[in-house]
Amino acid sequence: MTRRWPDEVEDLLDQEFTLHRNTADDPLNQQQLKTLMEQVDVVGVTVTDRLDASVFDVPDLRVKLLANFGVGFNHIDLEAAAAAGIAVTNTPGVLTDCTADLAMTLLLMTARRAGEGERELRSGGWSGWRPTHLLGSRVSGKTLGIIGAGRIGLATARRARFGFGMKVLLNSRSEVPAEHLNELQAEQLPIDELLQRSDFVSLHAPSSAETFHLIDQRRLALLGPSGILINTARGDLIDEAALTAALRSGGIAAAGLDVFEHEPRVPAELLECENLVALPHMGSGTVETRTAMGMCALANIRAYAADERLPDLLT
Ligand code: DGY
Numbered sequence: 001m002t003r004r005w006p007d008e009v010e011d012l013l014d015q016e017f018t019l020h021r022n023t024a025d026d027p028l029n030q031q032q033l034k035t036l037m038e039q040v041d042v043v044g045v046t047v048t049d050r051l052d053a054s055v056f057d058v059p060d061l062r063v064k065l066l067a068n069f070g071v072g073f074n075h076i077d078l079e080a081a082a083a084a085g086i087a088v089t090n091t092p093g094v095l096t097d098c099t100a101d102l103a104m105t106l107l108l109m110t111a112r113r114a115g116e117g118e119r120e121l122r123s124g125g126w127s128g129w130r131p132t133h134l135l136g137s138r139v140s141g142k143t144l145g146i147i148g149a150g151r152i153g154l155a156t157a158r159r160a161r162f163g164f165g166m167k168v169l170l171n172s173r174s175e176v177p178a179e180h181l182n183e184l185q186a187e188q189l190p191i192d193e194l195l196q197r198s199d200f201v202s203l204h205a206p207s208s209a210e211t212f213h214l215i216d217q218r219r220l221a222l223l224g225p226s227g228i229l230i231n232t233a234r235g236d237l238i239d240e241a242a243l244t245a246a247l248r249s250g251g252i253a254a255a256g257l258d259v260f261e262h263e264p265r266v267p268a269e270l271l272e273c274e275n276l277v278a279l280p281h282m283g284s285g286t287v288e289t290r291t292a293m294g295m296c297a298l299a300n301i302r303a304y305a306a307d308e309r310l311p312d313l314l315t
Contacts, residue, residue: 001044009294053080074207089300089312094292095284100155106256112136115277143167145198153204195222207234217242235261247273
């Protein structure tokens with residue numbers, strides 16, 4: 001395993017297999033990953049590992065399965081893995097609710113300026129209640145645009161619609177099933193129109209060549225000065241330089257980010273923006289969910305060991 005997993009899962013792995021742990025729990029470099037590919041049958045990988053074609057290009061490739069701890073797999077070159085005869089699995093479904101909860105956390109924090117308020121209070125700068133202090137924007141009745149209408153996007157939409165009385169607009173590469181549109185009383189729109197008509201926009205699309213810098217300077221301008229952007233998907237969906245400029249100039253009102261383009265590095269200029277709420281990639285970060293993710297990866301590893309169909313096979 002390239003990182004530590006929740007104890008409950010590691011204990012089971014340890015009982016059932018010969019387990020090699022990265023006890024330091026720091027990210028492995030490319031050379032360490034290559035060495036691992038020659039030493040074990042299964043590697044438990046995660047988002048901090050860069051598994052490109054060069055990693056599989058080793059003289060004595062042994063690995064047969066990459067069991068990814070996470071639903072996103074943009075850090076793995078699936079084509080190169082398949083060409084090297086390596087199966088790849090992920091952990092879909094089990095982190096839907098937690099990630100949607102965090103998208104709502106960011107939406108509420110940005111709308112209500114919670115980060116600014118907490119910083120003010122902790123720094124001793126709060127001078128007391130006054131009618132014009134830290135005014136944010138109301139959430140109820142506002143319009144939320146969701147880009148990426150998969151499991152997490154729809155779970156976020158449900159929270160917004162039924163929990164906060166928001167109107168929902170959806171954007172998706174494929175046609176959103178009528179049952180979802182009816183349930184949410186939502187419309188499916190092209191991205192540009194969705195940005196123009198939304199007060200809040202939450203990103204839930206996967207990272208790919210197609211979605212790289214999907215939100216750029218032009219699209220931020222479409223969201224406009226009262227718009228709020230939320231991202232719990234992947235950092236490279238947003239052009240961070242353009243976002244920084246828009247946050248500084250008032251081109252948009254605020255942003256709530258849980259993911260960044262070059263994690264764990266976050267540009268200093270972006271962090272200087274008071275109207276940014278920034279969290280360290282913790283969308284799935286609950287005990288229950290991280291354990292469920294580990295159990296899901298374990299189910300795939302067990303299936304591989306038993307020569308059975310892998311439940312979450314990607315390639
Ligand atoms: C996921 O599951 O994709 C999380 O972002 C961690 O990788």
